[in-house]
Amino acid sequence: MLQYLTAAGVGTLGIVDDDTVSLSNLQRQIIHGTPDIGRTKADSAMDALQRINPHVDVVRHVERLEAANADALLSGYDIVVDGSDNFATRYLAADTTERLEITLVTAAVGRFDGSLTVLQPWKTSADGLRNPGYRDLFPEPPPPGVVPSCAEAGIVGALTGVLGTLQAMEVIKVITGAGEPLVGRLLMYDGLAARFETIKYSRKVR
DSSP states (O other): OHHHHHHTTOSEEEEEOOOBOOGGGTTTOTTSOGGGTTSBHHHHHHHHHHHHOTTSEEEEEOSOOOTTTHHHHHTTOSEEEEOOSSHHHHHHHHHHHHHHTOEEEEEEEOSSEEEEEEEOTTSBOTTSOBOOOHHHHSSSOOOTTSSOOHHHHOOOHHHHHHHHHHHHHHHHHHHHTOSOOOBTEEEEEETTTTEEEEEEOOOOOO
């Protein structure tokens, strides 16, 4: 996803990640290579992106997104792209971007499937109704242990590539005003059946 946005010439990209590159990351996080093992992911990603387009400003935030820093980290950006692997971060990103009125392009993957949506809950749709937010789609995170983590389930690397590319496309649509972003729609991808489905969802009374 970052590679495509860089190649498209997005002016400034911020990377929020406090982790370091490990061998197990390489099959799905292809922005990194074997020589990058042990480096911070933000530094490794910045180097890779500058090789693609040195005119893009890459801002590294080598820290974890948390309630105490979320507003400060995200408030300087026009669009937030969430590809996190845990529910706490997903809900924090969604709640923060809704409060700050920042577009959120969020995706999640299972073992062989994934989903994607675009959130602009402070705006109204053509029918005059407020757009839905993340909690209109997923009111609460599931209880601990119900949904296996990426490490527990195992994720096919190509699957994250599919969802990441779709995220990049949605970002480009939002920036340029082209097409119809996935606002109020959840795109679901079944990798084993090679099938895409889209469902609509709306704002609930809160």
